[in-house]
Amino acid sequence: MKYAGKKLVSLLMTLLFVSFLVFWAFAVIPGDPALAQLGTNATPERLEALREEMGLNVPFLQRYMRWLLHFCKGDLGQSYSYHIPVSDMILEKLPISLCMTGMAFVMVLLISIPLGILSAKHRGGKLDTVICAGNQVLMSVPPFFSGILITLLFGMVLHWFTPGGFVSMQQNPAGFFGYLLFPAFAIALPKAAMAVKTLRSALVTELGKDYPRTAYSRGNTRNQVLYGHVLKNAMIPVLTFFGMALSDILTGSIIIEQVFGIPGIGRILLTSIMNRDYPVVEAIIMLMAITVIVVNFLVDLLYRKLDPQIHVET
Amino acid sequence: MKRLSITFWIGAVLAGSILLFFLIGCFWTPYDPQAMNASMKLAGISIAHPMGCDAFGRDVLSRVMDGGTSTLLVACGTVLLGAGLGIVIGAISGYFGGLADTILMRIADALLAFPSVLLALVVIALLGTGEINVILSLGIAFAPSFARVVRGEFLRSRYLGYVQAARLAGASHARILFVHILPNIRSVLISAVLIGFNNAVLSEAALSYLGIGVQPPQASLGSMLAESQTYLLTAPSLCIFPGVALILLVLGFGLMGDGLSTGRK
Numbered sequence: 001m002k003y004a005g006k007k008l009v010s011l012l013m014t015l016l017f018v019s020f021l022v023f024w025a026f027a028v029i030p031g032d033p034a035l036a037q038l039g040t041n042a043t044p045e046r047l048e049a050l051r052e053e054m055g056l057n058v059p060f061l062q063r064y065m066r067w068l069l070h071f072c073k074g075d076l077g078q079s080y081s082y083h084i085p086v087s088d089m090i091l092e093k094l095p096i097s098l099c100m101t102g103m104a105f106v107m108v109l110l111i112s113i114p115l116g117i118l119s120a121k122h123r124g125g126k127l128d129t130v131i132c133a134g135n136q137v138l139m140s141v142p143p144f145f146s147g148i149l150i151t152l153l154f155g156m157v158l159h160w161f162t163p164g165g166f167v168s169m170q171q172n173p174a175g176f177f178g179y180l181l182f183p184a185f186a187i188a189l190p191k192a193a194m195a196v197k198t199l200r201s202a203l204v205t206e207l208g209k210d211y212p213r214t215a216y217s218r219g220n221t222r223n224q225v226l227y228g229h230v231l232k233n234a235m236i237p238v239l240t241f242f243g244m245a246l247s248d249i250l251t252g253s254i255i256i257e258q259v260f261g262i263p264g265i266g267r268i269l270l271t272s273i274m275n276r277d278y279p280v281v282e283a284i285i286m287l288m289a290i291t292v293i294v295v296n297f298l299v300d301l302l303y304r305k306l307d308p309q310i311h312v313e314t
Numbered sequence: 315m316k317r318l319s320i321t322f323w324i325g326a327v328l329a330g331s332i333l334l335f336f337l338i339g340c341f342w343t344p345y346d347p348q349a350m351n352a353s354m355k356l357a358g359i360s361i362a363h364p365m366g367c368d369a370f371g372r373d374v375l376s377r378v379m380d381g382g383t384s385t386l387l388v389a390c391g392t393v394l395l396g397a398g399l400g401i402v403i404g405a406i407s408g409y410f411g412g413l414a415d416t417i418l419m420r421i422a423d424a425l426l427a428f429p430s431v432l433l434a435l436v437v438i439a440l441l442g443t444g445e446i447n448v449i450l451s452l453g454i455a456f457a458p459s460f461a462r463v464v465r466g467e468f469l470r471s472r473y474l475g476y477v478q479a480a481r482l483a484g485a486s487h488a489r490i491l492f493v494h495i496l497p498n499i500r501s502v503l504i505s506a507v508l509i510g511f512n513n514a515v516l517s518e519a520a521l522s523y524l525g526i527g528v529q530p531p532q533a534s535l536g537s538m539l540a541e542s543q544t545y546l547l548t549a550p551s552l553c554i555f556p557g558v559a560l561i562l563l564v565l566g567f568g569l570m571g572d573g574l575s576t577g578r579k
Contacts, residue, residue, distance in 0.1 A: 013420070014420070014423055014424055014427065017420065017421075017424045018424045018427055018428075021424060021425075022436075025436060025440060026440070029440045136565065136568060136569060136572070137561070137565060139568060140512075140561045140564035140565035140568055141557075141561055142516050142519055142520060142557075142560060142561075142564075144519075144520060144523050144536075144539065145539060145553075145557040145560065145561070148539060148542070148543060148546065148553050148557070149553075149557070151543075151546060152546050152547070152550055152553075156546060156547045163546075247429040248429060250429055250432075251429035251430070251431045251432055254431070254432070254435075254524075255431070255520050255523065255524060258523070258524060259543070269435070270435075270524060270526075273435060273438070273439040273526070276439070278439075281436070281439055285428070285432060285436060288428070288429065288432055289427045289428050289432075292427050292428070292429065293427045296427075
């Protein structure tokens with residue numbers, strides 16, 4: 001696997017560069033975090049002591065190396081405003097955000113694959129037109145607006161869930177998943193619409209090639225050609241899309257958490273930005289970027305597995 | 315002149331009418347969008363207030379027009395900045411290749427690893443909230459994807475006959491880049507700009523929904539949606555109108571982009 005090795009090296013390089021970028025960005029901003037933390041009770045001695053304690057007195061590169069080493073060991077630093085380890089803060093909320101992202105992703109798959117196939121099967125027909133038009137509209141709805149509409153429809157009119165009535169997994173697992181179903185759906189909708197569009201156009205392109213015709217002439221039925229021959233090839237561009245969709249789903253979850261009042265990672269990120277609690281912001285941004293980079297790496301490998309014809313030189 | 319598909323025209327009419335609506339909002343709104351009127355608190359739809367009034371008795375129609383204007387402003391600024399940066403970087407990277415290309419594309423790849431709203435959040439965390447900072451942050455966030463598209467086109471163009479001919483005729487690199495190649499890749503650029511514009515509108519709305527875009531009391535479609543959530547059951551129209559305005563704008567540009575790419579077959 002020479003290709004995988006090469007990709008792995010470039011993955012590590014990107015990760016290193018991203019970490020440097022994040023650390024650098026938060027180091028060059030004007031303002032002294034130690035001073036900000038002490039506020040009005042700052043005396044020169046206390047300031048100096050705190051700067052020493054926070055490790056602000058060493059040169060930038062040394063600070064970066066130390067931060068990176070600690071990060072790799074899982075020590076994400078101390079929150080400025082809560083004075084607890086950042087990793088504790090994140091670990092506590094991570095399951096919530098992960099569950100929601102995972103559910104949204106599964107929903108995208110469950111909605112888009114059958115609809116995409118259906119649409120391509122009846123291409124040019126009435127059903128296809130309806131699906132395509134619906135797609136175009138759904139793609140234009142910002143997730144937080146569909147979140148609001150879902151709250152209105154399912155929460156306030158139909159009373160399927162209580163808006164703002166989030167319960168933690170420990171308290172009530174069924175209620176927890178039941179509540180997350182709705183925000184996950186709001187995130188999934190626009191992505192599912194785009195996935196249907198991608199899958200449909202990939203299927204239509206593949207169906208227009210020569211090999212489905214050959215398959216028909218050998219006596220295969222429509223379904224045999226569609227599921228046995230065409231679908232596998234059409235999944236290749238769709239796979240790339242699913243990889244890219246993940247980063248949008250991650251961002252989407254930050255916003256949707258606000259709509260539905262869910263205390264997840266997005267909530268911590270936003271309050272930390274408002275409070276200028278940089279270690280927390282750095283850690284969350286790094287984790288999200290790492291997730292995106294690693295997923296794209298895996299998609300690249302899978303891509304290669306699915307289509308041996310691809311020989312990209314990078 | 316190529317014939318454009320019906321999809322394009324539906325999109326153009328939609329986008330055009332909503333743009334006109336917002337543009338009117340630049341110069342004239344039926345009421346002062348900031349003027350509060352306690353007696354009209356959460357008033358329903360009427361002839362005087364076709365979209366009703368919000369919790370402070372402000373006219374929703376005026377606020378949608380005004381908010382749309384600021385959304386447009388931010389989106390245009392973002393696309394100008396993002397596309398400008400992207401074109402310059404992509405052109406240099408694709409045309410000259412070599413070390414510059416490797417370095418620039420590594421940086422672009424690293425930036426692309428951050429979801430764009432997340433990148434914007436970082437820049438805002440660093441610079442503070444406000445309209446200019448939103449444009450700056452989203453522009454930076456969008457530049458890498460523009461650069462990627464433009465780079466691919468320049469890379470393809472650099473070996474084409476007309477570029478070689480221009481070089482033989484003694485044209486400078488800058489002239490070849492921006493006078494010869496750039497106009498030739500306009501169709502790709504237009505699609506990229508349309509998609510970028512939509513992403514900018516949606517991201518701006520998301521940021522101001524989160525309360526870190528345009529600051530109150532100035533209206534913005536995103537912040538209006540955030541405010542409407544408190545009165546969702548009593549006054550659903552508060553969220554419907556700004557939301558629908560947003561959808562129509564994005565839908566119009568989306569259809570235009572779609573129509574262009576299918577019409578080019």
